[in-house]
Amino acid sequence: GAGVSQSPSNKVTEKGKDVELRCDPISGHTALYWYRQSLGQGLEFLIYFQGNSAPDKSGLPSDRFSAERTGGSVSTLTIQRTQQEDSAVYLCASSLVRLITGAENSPLHFGNGTRLTVT
Amino acid sequence: GQQVMQIPQYQHVQEGEDFTTYCNSSTTLSNIQWYKQRPGGHPVFLIQLVKSGEVKKQKRLTFQFGEAKKNSSLHITATQTTDVGTYFCAGYKGSTLGRLYFGRGTQLTVWP
Numbered sequence: 098g099a100g101v102s103q104s105p106s107n108k109v110t111e112k113g114k115d116v117e118l119r120c121d122p123i124s125g126h127t128a129l130y131w132y133r134q135s136l137g138q139g140l141e142f143l144i145y146f147q148g149n150s151a152p153d154k155s156g157l158p159s160d161r162f163s164a165e166r167t168g169g170s171v172s173t174l175t176i177q178r179t180q181q182e183d184s185a186v187y188l189c190a191s192s193l194v195r196l197i198t199g200a201e202n203s204p205l206h207f208g209n210g211t212r213l214t215v216t
Numbered sequence: 217g218q219q220v221m222q223i224p225q226y227q228h229v230q231e232g233e234d235f236t237t238y239c240n241s242s243t244t245l246s247n248i249q250w251y252k253q254r255p256g257g258h259p260v261f262l263i264q265l266v267k268s269g270e271v272k273k274q275k276r277l278t279f280q281f282g283e284a285k286k287n288s289s290l291h292i293t294a295t296q297t298t299d300v301g302t303y304f305c306a307g308y309k310g311s312t313l314g315r316l317y318f319g320r321g322t323q324l325t326v327w328p
Contacts, residue, residue, distance in 0.1 A: 130316070132318075137323075138320070139222075139304065139319065139320035139321050140306075140318040140321075142315055142318070153315050156315070188258060190259075202247055202264070202308055202316075204249055204261035204264060205249075205259070205261065205306075205316060206261070207258040207259050208258065209257075209258050210258055
């Protein structure tokens with residue numbers, strides 16, 4: 098696709114239910130990131146993937162959060178037993194592999210996000 | 217904890233006034249990127265700075281990277297209502313692709 102696609106765009110769920118958020122990165126982008134943004138707040142790093150592996154999972158808030166990526170493409174962020182404090186916009190971003198030369202790094206291309214509301 | 221500090225958190229200006237947001241890291245950054253998020257939108261990449269002391273311009277926007285590669289600034293000359301949004305700085309630390317540390321952002325409001 099032309100850009101990063103996230104689904105659903107909006108999700109309302111009851112406290113205690115599980116949710117799955119999906120991200121389709123730009124074709125050819127090997128790096129994939131998940132961030133969380135609460136209302137009026139900055140970007141909270143959750144996890145990033147290089148290919149199918151996740152070198153850095155330290156941003157996941159609790160063991161209720163997990164993510165996977167298959168085929169070096171689509172990623173799913175799963176939140177189990179949702180809590181009200183999980184309500185936020187979940188943003189996915191992808192980028193090309195960092196170039197070896199110099200200190201250039203490919204920019205992140207963000208999707209439109211999934212707005213999660215836990216009632 | 218917050219790895220990249222950004223100030224101010226909010227800035228309200230009259231159209232035509234200048235605006236500056238500052239970004240600071242306690243450790244050296246490999247490079248720094250700037251993003252803009254319009255209200256209701258997602259962050260969009262603006263520019264990347266790599267070299268110590270680097271200055272780049274995009275029309276009315278001027279970006280600087282500090283000599284020690286620990287701080288950066290974005291300056292907008294003669295703001296317009298189209299400049300409204302939240303500006304984020306983000307930096308990588310170290311030599312490998314990894315976590316991109318975002319500042320908390322500066323939310324700019326421009327009064328006509």
